[in-house]
Amino acid sequence: xxxxxxxxxxxxxxxxxxxxxxxxxxxxxxxxxxxxxxxxxxxxxxxxxxxxxxxxxxxxxxxxxxxxxxxxxxxxxxxxxxxxxxxxxxxxxxxxxxxxxxxxxxxxxxxxxxxxxxxxxxxxxxxxxxxxxxxxxxxxxxxxxxxxxxxxxxxxxxxxxxxxxxxxxxxxxxxxxxxxxxxxxxxxxxxxxxxxxxxxxxxxxxxxxxxxxxxxxxxxxxxxxxxxxxxxxxxxxxxxxxxxxxxxxxxxxxxxxxxxxxxxxxxxxxxxxxxxxxxxxxxxxxxxxxxxxxxxxxxxxxxxxxxxxxxxxxxxxxxxxxxxxxxxxxxxxxxxxxxxxxxxxxxxxxxxxxxxxxxxxxxxxxxxxxxxxxxxxxxxxxxxxxx
Amino acid sequence: xxxxxxxxxxxxxxxxxxxxxxxxxxxxxxxxxxxxxxxxxxxxxxxxxxxxxxxxxxxxxxxxxxxxxxxxxxxxxxxxxxxxxxxxxxxxxxxxxxxxxxxxxxxxxxxxxxxxxxxxxxxxxxxxxxxxxxxxxxxxxxxxxxxxxxxxxxxxxxxxxxxxxxxxxxxxxxxxxxxxxxxxxxxxxxxxxxxxxxxxxxxxxxxxxxxxxxxxxxxxxxxxxxxxxxxxxxxxxxxxxxxxxxxxxxxxxxxxxxxxxxxxxxxxxxxxxxxxxxxxxxxxxxxxxxx
Numbered sequence: 080x081x082x083x084x085x086x087x088x089x090x091x092x093x094x095x096x097x098x099x100x101x102x103x104x105x106x107x108x109x110x111x112x113x114x115x116x117x118x119x120x121x122x123x124x125x126x127x128x129x130x131x132x133x134x135x136x137x138x139x140x141x142x143x144x145x146x147x148x149x150x151x152x153x154x155x156x157x158x159x160x161x162x163x164x165x166x167x168x169x170x171x172x173x174x175x176x177x178x179x180x181x182x183x184x185x186x187x188x189x190x191x192x193x194x195x196x197x198x199x200x201x202x203x204x205x206x207x208x209x210x211x212x213x214x215x216x217x218x219x220x221x222x223x224x225x226x227x228x229x230x231x232x233x234x235x236x237x238x239x240x241x242x243x244x245x246x247x248x249x250x251x252x253x254x255x256x257x258x259x260x261x262x263x264x265x266x267x268x269x270x271x272x273x274x275x276x277x278x279x280x281x282x283x284x285x286x287x288x289x290x291x292x293x294x295x296x297x298x299x300x301x302x303x304x305x306x307x308x309x310x311x312x313x314x315x316x317x318x319x320x321x322x323x324x325x326x327x328x329x330x331x332x333x334x335x336x337x338x339x340x341x342x343x344x345x346x347x348x349x350x351x352x353x354x355x356x357x358x359x360x361x362x363x364x365x366x367x368x369x370x371x372x373x374x375x376x377x378x379x380x381x382x383x384x385x386x387x388x389x390x391x392x393x394x395x396x397x398x399x400x401x402x403x404x405x406x407x408x409x410x411x412x413x414x415x416x417x418x419x420x421x422x423x424x425x426x427x428x429x430x431x432x433x434x435x436x437x438x439x440x441x442x443x444x445x446x447x448x449x450x451x452x453x454x455x456x457x458x459x460x461x462x463x464x465x466x
Numbered sequence: 467x468x469x470x471x472x473x474x475x476x477x478x479x480x481x482x483x484x485x486x487x488x489x490x491x492x493x494x495x496x497x498x499x500x501x502x503x504x505x506x507x508x509x510x511x512x513x514x515x516x517x518x519x520x521x522x523x524x525x526x527x528x529x530x531x532x533x534x535x536x537x538x539x540x541x542x543x544x545x546x547x548x549x550x551x552x553x554x555x556x557x558x559x560x561x562x563x564x565x566x567x568x569x570x571x572x573x574x575x576x577x578x579x580x581x582x583x584x585x586x587x588x589x590x591x592x593x594x595x596x597x598x599x600x601x602x603x604x605x606x607x608x609x610x611x612x613x614x615x616x617x618x619x620x621x622x623x624x625x626x627x628x629x630x631x632x633x634x635x636x637x638x639x640x641x642x643x644x645x646x647x648x649x650x651x652x653x654x655x656x657x658x659x660x661x662x663x664x665x666x667x668x669x670x671x672x673x674x675x676x677x678x679x680x681x682x683x684x685x686x687x688x689x690x691x692x693x694x695x696x697x698x699x700x701x702x703x704x705x706x707x708x709x710x711x712x713x714x715x716x717x718x719x720x721x722x723x724x725x726x727x728x729x730x731x732x733x734x735x736x737x738x739x740x741x742x743x744x745x746x747x748x749x750x751x752x753x754x755x756x757x
Contacts (some may be wrong), residue, residue, distance in 0.1 A: 273569060332710050353743065354744065355728075356704065357743055362705060430606065452747050
């Protein structure tokens, strides 16, 4: 799960990592007093949304007085911030972080991620702080250093030395740098972080290394040992349908097309989306109904699909493993009747009793078509929605 | 022949008395798997279904039985510990079905595996099956039929889709393995490709990948340099948006990396026979084998 910059910084502070003084504000008046409280000669007003590239989109602005900070925030709060990561619809800004200024001597890029290939924790560093790291990686791979730490041995001083030499950090500053790297590594493991990005990490006039920005993605699977994870969820940042689906235990991701998809299993769900595209239509969503596609679950799934007004037809693709297809078919029909479904539905059921299932679908009296394979189903639904 | 498991494999089930564990242990027994013993803490000295002895720990079970493989159904919060218990007990094959193990835990498991005698399949996977001999996992047994194609996959139901076609087309399968949908898994495609290349009954391998990571690219390099048998590949997620986890924890395009098109490009370049959609997997096998 993604969290906000201010939440990420609080998490870092918890582990003894210093960040600049900052205050979270929801209203321009609060921004005005926050500026006064910070008593810094300049302050930065930063939009708090789950997206990178805020600076370019106008979501990060410098203020030199409380009045200026207030007037910046009047424009920022309530604006639709569009960045490279938000899509063209942008994200509504509801809160801003007002942060004190600092004298920046140098800027670096630093991130920690899970290195899937080596099953390790990887530090990625560059002296090109503040830049888009994907750009640097593409055009100047030699300006990026990756140090993978084997979790069995842990982080060692030679790792940090390598990083420090690469970044050209002065020998006298090694102690402070080393301390920061150790604390970051500790926080990464202790809080079950999947990705921690500090861009930029700054060296201040008083020789301190400080994360100016912080982006953290937490591992949802570890929420059982971090009860506070649920408090960090900001529902304003999530797609409402995805939140609704999650609350009823369905795995749903909204897309732009008009074919609603209901599939069991994540891999098959993706493959179904791809096949629909191949036959000239576009999937409206990813939806994994899970192993037990019973009437109640199917009904819930129908309701989620129908909440998306773009949906013009539905493709149900279930590979019956342990459950029998005729039972799934009966569930699908009864769920559709229950909610008075009018949209055309193509149903493909494979597995035990698939033939009986096809008969139930064809004789349901609903706007249902049965398909005999994934490709057949994708073809039929595409033809229906394309008219 | 087949790889890793056959009718003589003695299987332990960790979490045998739980809801999922007991259901699937029973299905495996019905399939013909030799389920020798089970483990559930504080349920020692009891019998599962009046026939399989249950122990508190693997250590206790090992005193009484020869164990070749273990099927792990331990809940996510404890699964990593369960796998490490199996590693310490030197069980040769560990099949972990559990979904939702934290990545940090899996990093530890992986480090432990690297200095062990065990091979791990999963987690977050359907398991392994040698048709008509031994099923260690949750896949529907009836779609599998003894034959000549090996199957490897990061997915569950999509694997069943492929197997069903292979069976219906008359190819059948040797061994079928779901390697898992998580970012960190016990063993990559390559570990099993090696075994299939050496298996005398396997004539071709179907490899089903998906977006996220670089496992398919690495596997295809291996195929190019070390394999004579044809490998047929499919990648799910051509239409998946970047930055979203598509059901599986490992299925995510991050920082522009791990896209289906990048994978397909590398796989094709390295001589993998690509199936453009899952409906043509059996057809692609047919072409690859020049039938």
